[in-house]
Amino acid sequence: MTTGSGMTASPFPYHDLTLLPPDATLGHQVAELVRRCPPLDPNSTYCNLLQCHHFAGTSCAALTASKGLAGFVSGYLLPMAPDTLFIWQVAVDQPARGQGLGQRMIQHILSRHICQPVRYIETTVTDSNQASIAMFARLAATLGAADINTSVLFDRQRHFLGLHDSETLLRIGPIAP
DSSP states (O other): OOOBOOSOOSSOOOTTOEEEOOOGGGHHHHHHHHHTSTTSOOOOHHHHHHHHHHTGGGOEEEEETTTEEEEEEEEEEETTEEEEEEEEEEEEOGGGTTSSHHHHHHHHHHTSGGGTTOOEEEEEEOTTOHHHHHHHHHHHHHTTOSOEEEEEEEOTTTTTTTSSOOEEEEEEOOOOO
């Protein structure tokens, strides 16, 4: 699941924003942020702790001294395709939306040494999450990606027993090194 974004926010309230790899102390804050970002699917706090611990190198926290966690991106390198960064979720707190923070966090991840071999970005999104689809289209253009390919990865009936919308895979790339 990806971006929990919505309406464009008023002027950016986070003047002391720092982008950095998360650590496990942020797991609970991440869980709370995701809960505030529908249509994102909430995970267990334990899952968010693991994201912050095991996947810190491919995830990003947007922190401020004054307001705490403003955004979070969880991602990982695909084990069978280390040139592909899978973005699991992009969560941006309501006051910070509409400012390009999701894209900035992903670009921050891509700038890290661990992502040097990355040539593709993958994510899943439901067709109804137009804000997320638009954000990834802007990201693809910013990165000079040659293409965005789409296909259903997890089908509503076959994988979710009709209880969740189908998840469409977006594959962006290749992107410039």
